[in-house]
Amino acid sequence: MAARKKIREAINVLFTYKEQDRFDLFAAFPSVKNFFLNRRNLFYIRSLGDISFTAIILMGLFGPQDASRNISLFLAWGIWWTGVVLSWFIVGKFWCGICPFPGIGRLLQKMNLSLNLEPSPFVRKYSLHFSVFLFAAIIWSESVTNMKNWPMGTSFLLLSILLGATILGAIYKGQAWCRHLCPLGKIIGAAATISMIELRPDHGKCKTCKTFSCKKGSDDAPGCPVYLGAFNIRNNVDCLMCGRCVSLCDKDSPSLRLRNPFVELILNKGRYITCSYIIPFLMGSQLARFVQHAAWYRRAETALFDSNTITFTFLLALGFGLFILIQKAGATLFGITEDPSFGKFSPMVPVLVPLAFTGELVYRLDYFLANAGDLIPTFGRQFGINLEGLYVSVPRPVIYWICLLSLSMGTASSAYVLHIFNTRDFEGVIEKKRYYALHGLVLLLFTTYAVLFGNYIAS
Ligand code: SF4
Ligand code: SF4
Ligand code: SF4
Known part of the structure; x- marks a missing residue:
């Protein structure tokens, strides 16, 4: 009891x-x-x-x-x-x-x-x-x-x-x-x-x-x-x-x-300087990593001296810059970045944190699920024992749906942070149309992640 x-x-x-x-x-x-x-x-x-x-x-x-x-x-x-x-x-x-x-x-x-x-x-x-x-x-x-x-x-x-x-x-x-x-x-x-x-x-x-x-x-x-x-x-x-x-x-x-x-997350409102750098970089790098197998990435690679290093570095920098802009644009849309009681803050950081870390989770989960079934056979190959019969394959659609579910939870969490800001910490402060625009931004990010990750997993 x-x-x-x-x-x-x-x-x-x-x-x-x-x-x-x-x-x-x-x-x-x-x-x-x-x-x-x-x-x-x-x-x-x-x-x-x-x-x-x-x-x-x-x-x-x-x-x-x-x-x-x-x-x-x-x-x-x-x-x-x-x-x-x-x-x-x-x-x-x-x-x-x-x-x-x-x-x-x-x-x-x-x-x-x-x-x-x-x-x-x-x-x-x-x-x-x-x-x-x-x-x-x-x-x-x-x-x-x-x-x-x-x-x-x-x-x-x-x-x-x-x-x-x-x-x-x-x-x-x-x-x-x-x-x-x-x-x-x-x-x-x-x-x-x-x-x-x-x-x-x-x-x-x-x-x-x-x-x-x-x-x-x-x-x-x-x-x-x-x-x-x-x-x-x-x-x-x-x-x-x-x-x-x-x-x-x-x-x-x-x-x-x-x-x-x-x-x-909500209490600190993006005042940790660590998060202000890490989040845009992490999200930008995820976009760069998700497109690495896309057909247009190959074309870009051909145009950029046939070099994966140059293409990826360029996309990584672009992704980082893009998310710095999104962070700033979101803060402008939010309409308030300073409070008399706790000073300057960065409202988009707590909104983006759940999406950023679930983005990282799905990238890692994909690798784990795609390769877990080959662990025992790999062990066999390494040490000269035939364990090929123990290979287990996790179907790609199953991996996709598990990852999409995780991404959806991350997106719902980002939307929840916005909801708490709007109903508690900044009640009556965020204009209605701006509030909905911020939700639109979160949804847009989720769609981008879902499409890019879908292509990544299919490639
Ligand atoms: S300050 Fe003293 S009481 Fe507090 S956690 Fe440290 S040792 Fe314990
Ligand atoms: S990951 Fe290991 S080395 Fe790095 S901060 Fe944590 S304890 Fe230290
Ligand atoms: S890092 Fe320091 S404060 Fe944290 S659990 Fe260890 S001893 Fe305690």
Whole structure:
């Protein structure tokens, strides 16, 4: 009976938009809290991650370079990255809590082999631009090198992230790479703003705190790896959800909570600078990626020196520019971009976020569903065992409809954000015809995505 009540409460919080309503998962399910309190749990998961990533990297570097005979590709792009993308919507940045990339840097710090410096003002000031640039470089190189079919390239990509995290771990204290530079962390953080889970402190308890051990650590345990501490968490962008502060705090302040997935998005109204860059780039890159197999893309390629690199780079830049314009045009149409109580904001960012991240999800899901049935036969080919009989094919129409359904949910979410703006935060402020025009813009974007993705999947 009590369990049913808890589930009812949780569902209520999840599906009703109330800014302040939260469902405390630690209070309702103590086993969830125990999971974070027992640091060994995360250690075991991380160790599993270390072993898996080492295997992927080694297979990519030294295994067959024929995509149909190397499972490292599907493990990296199909299982790992699709899994991370899917996890954004549910557990937010939880991947960062178990990510193996900062492992060697942490080890160097434990062995006193790190300079242990504070991140410089230069790093703090320019890191966002650099990490967006790195993210752009990943998307660009993934497409122009056809990395999903290039095992060694995939290993190089993973090694470059590992190298970045290790070098910064050897220079700076904590996980400076994760806080300031990691391109994956930035996109996961931006996506986590629509997650249904958050880790937050009880500010009442933190007010009387004298130790701030969640940030500083204790004699036998280091503090927050990204220099936040639970009392500083205001959003899902920077916190890694590693749960270290849960075990460090002696006042039982941090808790994991379920929430309506729109509350953070709507509350912040596009004021995170990370999202203002990431969203137009992500959407622009999706358009460029979806048209890569179109007949006219081939013609454009012929016209542009027969170079996929030049054509894709051109389209990527065009897509980015187009979505910057859409973001600005949408804000103009919205009619208000400054509020006396919270200053300047960017209203189109929260409207576009759900569509942008479901766009990414369908791109990844397509790869996962199209290749999942070939995993076992690929394993057989790689290790000389005949497993061809175990091949399973997912029909393309099934993939298309699953992806279209996901895109429709993203579009409905974008429309819902507009609805909340119009009925709550900016009630009576947005002119009716402008409000409908904004819905028209969202619908136009959905149609564009659906058509381009339909062509992409059919090619
Ligand atoms: S920020 Fe990057 S390196 Fe750090 S934990 Fe997240 S994905 Fe891993
Ligand atoms: S989370 Fe705990 S340790 Fe951190 S400031 Fe609050 S009460 Fe203090
Ligand atoms: S605030 Fe807590 S959960 Fe977030 S990164 Fe810091 S220690 Fe980890």
